[in-house]
Amino acid sequence: MKGQQIDIKKLISDNKTALTDRDGLKPLFIIAERISRKDNLQLENNVENQILNLDLENLNIEQVNTLLSFVYYSKIDVSNIIPYFKKYITSNAHSSSDLIVLKRGILIRFIIELKVKYFNLKDILAEKNLREKSPWIWIDCMSYYNWSIAEDEISIQISKKQHEFQNLLYRIPAFHRRIDNHLFCESLQTWHANLSKLNKQKLDDWANKFKVKVSDLSLEAISKIDSLPLFQNELMEY
Amino acid sequence: MSNKFDKYLNCECCKILDKLGYNQVFKNIIMDDERFITEEMKMEFFEHMKEYDGISDVMQYCDSFFNKPSRAPLANKKYLFKGERVDNRIYNIELGRVAKKMSISLSVKNALDKQLLFASNSNLSDIDNEDALNYLLIDIQDKESITDNRFKDFINEFGIGKQILQDNPMWTFEGLDNDDVFYGIDLVDLPCLLGLPGVKRTHEQYDKIPRVAFSLKVSFEVLVYKPTSFDAGLTTVWRHGGKTKCHVECEGKYGVTGMEEYVHEPVSFDSITSNIYQI
Numbered sequence: 001m002k003g004q005q006i007d008i009k010k011l012i013s014d015n016k017t018a019l020t021d022r023d024g025l026k027p028l029f030i031i032a033e034r035i036s037r038k039d040n041l042q043l044e045n046n047v048e049n050q051i052l053n054l055d056l057e058n059l060n061i062e063q064v065n066t067l068l069s070f071v072y073y074s075k076i077d078v079s080n081i082i083p084y085f086k087k088y089i090t091s092n093a094h095s096s097s098d099l100i101v102l103k104r105g106i107l108i109r110f111i112i113e114l115k116v117k118y119f120n121l122k123d124i125l126a127e128k129n130l131r132e133k134s135p136w137i138w139i140d141c142m143s144y145y146n147w148s149i150a151e152d153e154i155s156i157q158i159s160k161k162q163h164e165f166q167n168l169l170y171r172i173p174a175f176h177r178r179i180d181n182h183l184f185c186e187s188l189q190t191w192h193a194n195l196s197k198l199n200k201q202k203l204d205d206w207a208n209k210f211k212v213k214v215s216d217l218s219l220e221a222i223s224k225i226d227s228l229p230l231f232q233n234e235l236m237e238y
Numbered sequence: 239m240s241n242k243f244d245k246y247l248n249c250e251c252c253k254i255l256d257k258l259g260y261n262q263v264f265k266n267i268i269m270d271d272e273r274f275i276t277e278e279m280k281m282e283f284f285e286h287m288k289e290y291d292g293i294s295d296v297m298q299y300c301d302s303f304f305n306k307p308s309r310a311p312l313a314n315k316k317y318l319f320k321g322e323r324v325d326n327r328i329y330n331i332e333l334g335r336v337a338k339k340m341s342i343s344l345s346v347k348n349a350l351d352k353q354l355l356f357a358s359n360s361n362l363s364d365i366d367n368e369d370a371l372n373y374l375l376i377d378i379q380d381k382e383s384i385t386d387n388r389f390k391d392f393i394n395e396f397g398i399g400k401q402i403l404q405d406n407p408m409w410t411f412e413g414l415d416n417d418d419v420f421y422g423i424d425l426v427d428l429p430c431l432l433g434l435p436g437v438k439r440t441h442e443q444y445d446k447i448p449r450v451a452f453s454l455k456v457s458f459e460v461l462v463y464k465p466t467s468f469d470a471g472l473t474t475v476w477r478h479g480g481k482t483k484c485h486v487e488c489e490g491k492y493g494v495t496g497m498e499e500y501v502h503e504p505v506s507f508d509s510i511t512s513n514i515y516q517i
Binding site: 014027034037068110171177206210 | 301304337341344350351355357358362363364366369372388403406407437439470473
C-alpha cells in the first residue's frame with residue numbers, strides 16, 4: 001500500500017472514520033497538537049500551504065467547522081490564511097443560499113474572534129442575510145462591536161422557540177467574558193423579564209452555574225422587586 | 239525478540255521509527271499473545287511497514303495500519319478489539335477515563351453543533367465553547383465541595399445524553415473501589431499513574447498535556463476488551479498484561495501493580511457518572 005502525505009483535506013473530510021489516540025484525539029488534532037508546539041516549521045508550512053489550496057466553495061459546513069477548529073487549536077500562523085478566508089467571504093457576499101450564508105457567517109465570526117480588523121460595525125449591520133438566516137452567528141459577531149444591538153437581537157430570538165433559548169444559555173460564559181459585567185447583568189435582567197417561568201428559572205440556574213454574579217439576589221427576586229409598586233420599593237430600601 | 243520478524247526490523251519505516259525512539263512498539267507487537275494477535279496479523283503489520291514509500295509522514299503511515307479498513311465501523315475493523323472479551327461484571331462497576339481536554343472540548347462542541355445546526359442554523363465557535371467548558375469543568379481542589387453533578391445537568395439541559403462521546407475506541411481503567419473509581423488516588427497523579435503518553439506518544443512531557451478525568455458506566459450493548467498491542471498502536475508507554483503501567487515518577491507512591499485497563503467501543507454522554515475534573 002502506498003503511503004500518504006499528511007493530507008489536510010482528507011483528514012478534515014475523514015474526521016469520522018479516523019482512529020483516536022488513547023486520549024480521544026483524532027489524527028487531524030494530533031497534528032494540530034504537533035503544530036501548536038511550534039517545533040516543526042516544515043510541518044506547519046506544509047499544512048498552511050494545503051489550507052491555502054483548499055476549495056472552500058466545495059467544503060460542507062461540517063468540514064468548514066472542522067477546519068476552523070483545526071486552525072484554532074493548532075495556533076498556526078494565520079497571516080496568509082485569513083486573507084484567503086476573506087476572499088471567499090467577499091466573493092460570496094450576495095449569495096442568499098442558506099449554506100453559503102452560514103459558511104460566510106462562521107468564517108466572519110472566526111476572523112473577528114482573532115481580533116483581525118477586517119470588519120467593522122457597519123459591515124456586520126449590512127449582513128442582513130446572515131441576521132435573518134443564522135441570527136446567532138450574527139449575534140456572536142455583533143457582540144464584539146455593539147452590545148446593545150446584540151442584546152436586542154437576543155431578546156427577539158429567545159422569545160421564539162426553546163432551542164433559541166438554549167443558544168443563549170450556552171453563550172452566557174462567553175458573553176460574560178467579553179462584555180462588561182455590569183452591562184451583562186443588566187442584559188440578563190432584561191431578558192429575564194420576558195421569559196416563561198420555566199426559562200426564567202433556567203436562566204437563573206445557569207447564570208449561577210456559570211458564576212455570573214448578578215447580585216446577592218436571584219434574577220427572579222430582582223424581577224419581583226422591580227415589579228413592586230414604588231412606595232413598597234421605598235419601604236424595602238428603608 | 240523472535241527472529242522470524244528480524245528481517246522486517248531493517249525496513250526503512252522500522253528503522254526510521256526506531257531512530258525516533260519507537261522501538262518499544264515493535265517489541266509490544268512481537269511479544270503479544272498470539273491467541274489474540276496472531277502470527278499472521280503480526281506479519282501483516284510488518285509487511286505494511288515494509289511497503290512504506292519513503293515520502294509519507296511515517297507516523298501517519300503506521301497509524302493507517304491499525305485503522306484498516308478505514309471506512310469500516312469499529313465492529314468490523316480488522317485489527318482492533320482483538321483482545322480478551324471482558325465478562326459482564328464490567329457493567330456493574332464504575333470505570334475511570336482520562337482524556338485530553340481538547341478532546342472533550344471538541345466532543346462537546348460537535349454534540350452541540352449537531353443540535354444547534356439542525357434546529358437553528360447556529361453553532362458555537364471554539365473560543366466560546368471553551369469558555370463554557372471552563373465553567374463546567376471542576377478544579378481538583380473543588381472536588382469535595384461541589385455536590386451537584388454540573389456536567390450531568392448540562393447534558394440533560396442540552397439533550398446530548400444519547401450522543402456518542404467520541405467516534406472511536408475508548409480506554410478506561412478500573413479503580414480500587416467499584417463504586418468510586420478515584421478512591422485512594424490523587425487525581426493530579428492520574429497521567430503518571432496510568433502511564434499516559436506525552437505529545438509524541440512517548441514518556442516525554444506526559445505531564446504537560448491538559449487533561450480531564452471522569453467516571454462512567456458502560457452500558458450492556460458496549461463490548462469491552464483487554465487491549466492488545468494493536469489497540470495501543472504507535473505508543474511506546476503501553477505494556478502487556480492487561481494493567482496500566484505507571485511512570486517511574488509515581489512508583490514510590492502507588493507501587494508497580496497497575497490497574498486493570500480496558501478498551502471498548504465509545505459510550506454516550508449519559509454514561510458519565512461524575513463531574514469532569516481538570517487535572
